[in-house]
Amino acid sequence: MLIGVTVKVAEDPSxxxxxxxxxxxxxxLLEGNYTMIISYPGYRDFEQSITVDKNIKLDLPLNQEEEERTAKIDEVIISGVKKR
Incomplete structure (x- = not known):
């Protein structure tokens, strides 16, 4: 689970x-068909169509953006001079 994930309903932006x-x-939600949109910084938005006709528990997956998973930094060199 991720803290701060935003869950939206496409059919009603409010x-x-x-x-x-x-x-x-x-x-x-009232009974009906909905498209859930799940978003979180650094992850691709995920959309899931659901039918609400009773109480349901829905766990939704998120995948990291490709550039986030493959991001690399340049070599870091740490050096120092011994104090006398």
Whole structure:
């Protein structure tokens, strides 16, 4: 679970929640079909179509952006001079 993940409903942009300090979120939706959009900095947005016809628990995956997974830095050289 990720803290601060944003969960939005595509069909109604006014419906969105942010995952709490435990990575959990809760939405109350009327029965129907929805597209959930999950986003988090450094990760690709994830979309999932769902049908709400009862209470459901939905764990949704996120994948890191390709450039985030393969990011490299240049060599770092640390040197010092001994004090006398």
């Amino acid at each position: 419906i969105n929640v942010v995952a709490n300090e435990y990575g959990f979120y809760s939405l109350s």
